[in-house]
Amino acid sequence: MSLDWFAPAQCVGYIAFVLGVASFTQKDDRRFKMFMAAECLAYIVHFALLGNPTAVASSTMSLLRSVLALYTRSRWVAAGVVAMNVVLGLSLATRMTDWLPLAASCVGTLALFLLRGVPMRLMMLGGTFLWIANNVIAGSIGGTALEIVIALVNGTTIWRMARVGRVAQPA
Secondary structure, three states: OOOOOOOHHHHHHHHHHHHHHHHHOOOOHHHHHHHHHHHHHHHHHHHHHHOOHHHHHHHHHHHHHHHHHHHOOOHHHHHHHHHHHHHHHHHHOOOHHHHHHHHHHHHHHHHHHHOOHHHHHHHHHHHHHHHHHHHHHHOOHHHHHHHHHHHHHHHHHHHHHHHHHHHHOOO
16 A cells, blocks of 8 residues: 555644644643644544544544533533444444544543543543554554654653652652
């Protein structure tokens, strides 16, 4: 399988890459969610151009959850978003690997609504590994690069946040 590095789908994937890296460098949870919403929008276009409907559905749900998480921390809203992901999976998934982006979206939803700071980012790291697997299978150059870099950047940000937390605590 030959990939065109400059096809429109891949170029949108590169935009998602930049937005995703910007997102995971944020130590402020609100700015993190805002950049993540922009990344999700780029991902919707990217995966639509690649012809991956479950990844489009998952990215759409991720965009919705990122925007909703800016305004509420309701467990009911989180449960609703997870339920919609499961419904999408049941209606769109035709093979086991189709569940990877949907599972990543569910993990991310729970992280964004229920957690803050380092714990939220650790759970998002788990979702990142699911996206890496999906993107390799889908042939997404930008998406795979994005998620690998996000794993590294998120790990660095987690380390920086944890280090500041340790310094701020009395001995």
